[in-house]
Amino acid sequence: MKPVRTAARVMLASVFVTGGVRALLDPGPRAEAARPLLDRAGPWLAKTDPRIPTDPRTLVRAKAAVDVVAGLALATGRLTRPAAAALAAGMIPAAVADNPIRGDRQRFLTDLGLLGGLLLAAADTEGRPGLRYRTSHAVDRSQRSVRRAVKSAKRDAKIAAMSAAAARRLPG
Numbered sequence: 001m002k003p004v005r006t007a008a009r010v011m012l013a014s015v016f017v018t019g020g021v022r023a024l025l026d027p028g029p030r031a032e033a034a035r036p037l038l039d040r041a042g043p044w045l046a047k048t049d050p051r052i053p054t055d056p057r058t059l060v061r062a063k064a065a066v067d068v069v070a071g072l073a074l075a076t077g078r079l080t081r082p083a084a085a086a087l088a089a090g091m092i093p094a095a096v097a098d099n100p101i102r103g104d105r106q107r108f109l110t111d112l113g114l115l116g117g118l119l120l121a122a123a124d125t126e127g128r129p130g131l132r133y134r135t136s137h138a139v140d141r142s143q144r145s146v147r148r149a150v151k152s153a154k155r156d157a158k159i160a161a162m163s164a165a166a167a168r169r170l171p172g
Contacts (some may be wrong), residue, residue: 005126006077007046012117013075016087020067023060030064031056037093063090084121091115 022029027066034056038045043125053059066086073083095111 004127005124008117009121010075010081010129012114012121013071015114016067017075019065020071023064025070027057027060027064028058034060034093056072063093066090073110080124081124088115088118088122091170 036057038054038059045052045054053062067090070083070086070090073079074087091111091114094114095108
């Protein structure tokens with residue numbers, strides 16, 4: 001299954017890497033597409049944190065840089081789950097900006113499919129048990145180990161008590 005996962009991650013990441021590079025080189029068209037969304041969300045962003053830029057070109061370039069870095073991480077198999085989560089989070093504002101009611105429905109459905117693939121990649125443990133499973137089993141193992149140690153200590157104490165009783169009966 002490993003080659004299939006690797007190929008799927010590379011194919012999924014290629015969309016974001018190429019799109020990110022294109023947006024870094026020429027952010028103009030995407031900045032214009034993002035402008036209506038930023039006109040609505042800009043005051044809220046400025047109020048939330050004044051360090052967040054509200055300039056569309058700057059935000060498009062920042063998202064493009066995240067897309068390239070996270071896409072390369074996803075494609076190379078490094079930090080795949082956080083990379084997929086970052087890419088998925090970056091798709092939400094783009095999906096809102098490309099409103100399916102007034103925009104291209106096919107593109108919206110394509111983005112929705114990419115988002116689904118990213119969510120699967122973010123949840124994929126590559127066949128290894130997840131953190132919750134490993135934690136619960138580690139607790140079970142430690143509880144069994146404690147029970148064994150208590151049982152062994154009781155047995156050793158009983159043997160020691162019997163030895164002491166036998167030693168008291170010996171002459172000497």
